Ligand SMILES: Nc1ncnc2c1ncn2[C@@H]1O[C@H](COP(=O)(O)OP(=O)(O)OP(=O)(O)O)[C@@H](O)[C@H]1O
């Protein structure tokens with residue numbers, strides 16, 4: 188075997204230029220794959236992170252039927268009890284918060300606008316999402332985040348505030364249709380949010396949970412109780428435990444994949460189309476490799492004829508050529524893997540600015556993506572692609588090897 | 604028992620519509636230790652006969668026995684093993700493996716046999732010395748003259764101590780001095796190591812050195828002389 192390996196290695200070094208070109212093609216394709224894969228993983232991760240933190244949680248508890256018909260009056264009852272259960276089931280690793288969604292009108296002395304109001308717990312919300320970091324702090328009246336018991340305070344999206352022509356300190360009135368009569372609730376603007384997203388900046392307002400409950404005339408309820416986990420792999424277990432613990436209540440417990448089905452589908456479909464593209468690329472490279480290996484075998488027909496005439500078995504000839512593929516593929520794999528990892532480091536550290544191609548507001552399945560996308564290591568993928576590239580090179584040498592092993596020695600030796 | 608027994612051997616090539624009778628019924632025995640020159644005009648069937656004896660080609664009819672075993676009854680793997688272990692080949696065009704050095708070309712056959720490295724080394728060095736190539740072990744074929752390459756080919760043919768070496772016009776590409784040296788070398792190996800040689804050749808010098816001359820004409824043996 189070692190002897191055959193030596194011959195294979197010699198053969199590769201004989202036409203070093205061709206060997207290097209072939210290896211470069213494999214390594215180039217592989218490194219591109221590794222790079223694109225980590226970027227895609229990072230994109231999905233960012234997207235999921237964003238969607239999960241702002242629109243849902245890793246696990247979401249909401250009123251039964253809310254997922255199919257998101258009516259703002261469909262609320263989780265006995266919020267205090269449900270939240271306590273969720274906290275005890277989730278354990279110390281889980282961050283839990285409750286949100287109340289209210290659609291209504293917001294009125295200032297000058298103007299009126301539709302509003303998507305979100306009642307939040309200012310303390311726990313700040314542990315799961317990033318809105319509190321997006322307060323506008325410049326200007327002569329810097330805003331502040333909501334205080335926990337500030338049931339008269341409201342934080343407005345910057346464009347909503349502009350539309351209403353209000354500033355920090357001004358009054359606004361929430362107007363919505365109550366059970367019996369129109370409800371008017373007075374708030375004072377505490378701060379302004381600049382998220383960079385048109386939807387949030389133009390229509391979002393944050394109040395305390397209690398204030399939103401009051402607007403709906405439903406104390407001790409919430410639209411959702413969300414659980415945020417550090418380890419997304421724990422989702423199924425937490426979901427199952429919550430399901431069991433909340434069995435008696437009229438609520439549904441959903442993992443984020445079900446709570447954000449469009450986003451989940453998007454990541455799956457995008458991944459599939461990407462893998463299909465990777466596959467096509469691999470086939471193209473493999474055909475190129477097959478072609479070069481075949482060429483290099485056909486150039487050596489006479490040599491293989493001599494080997495066969497001397498008593499080398501067809502199987503040994505076959506192995507010499509496959510070993511060439513193994514050696515070539517091995518080094519191409521090392522080079523391509525290393526190059527791909529090296530190329531990934533900057534996209535992980537500094538990220539890539541998608542905005543330069545796609546504008547500021549990239550919305551994917553209802554979730555606004557950060558324009559700056561960071562790649563994420565995906566070692567199983569990286570190692571998998573490396574091994575695939577290696578196997579592909581070996582596969583590409585099987586057919587030429589088989590052809591060579593079937594040569595008739597006398598005719599092969601006459602070959603020029 | 605002769606090393607090679609050929610009985611009523613016929614080989615017909617189909618060339619389009621035309622049938623070419625390369626061998627028309629050859630009978631021949633080769634005994635151990637013989638140094639046989641196969642002579643005859645171009646196209647008389649010398650190469651065809653050597654290929655038959657070397658199990659490189661199959662007959663149209665008749666039989667070839669090597670070591671008393673009928674080739675027609677052997678599998679491909681057995682024929683490979685026979686060529687590897689019992690036969691040595693020297694081709695007209697040297698046909699060395701260009702990426703391997705003189706040493707490695709000679710070693711090739713032993714490596715294919717799976718012989719341990721130390722034993723291989725000893726044998727290869729001894730054989731290369733015997734053919735007068737000391738100091739050139741690490742040269743590739745391209746760095747050797749035609750005569751030196753053919754010596755490597757002879758070394759490769761005899762290093763495995765085969766029962767029989769088949770050589771197809773080994774001196775045809777060599778100048779007469781180099782050819783003479785090579786014939787002398789093979790004659791010596793024949794005398795000292797008892798290796799049996801069969802040559803296909805036009806070279807009168809080979810005929811002079813031979814202990815037996817078999818003349819072929821038109822696919823048949825026309826005369827067979829032992830000196
Ligand atoms: N593969 C083949 N296909 C068809 N005809 C062939 C083939 N090989 C040999 N022949 C024919 O068989 C006959 C014998 O050829 P062979 O090569 O054995 O002659 P030779 O005695 O070795 O000649 P030379 O001295 O020129 O080498 C020739 O007529 C040749 O044309």
Ligand SMILES: [Mg+2]
Nearest residue numbers: 649650651803
């Ligand atoms: Mg001939």
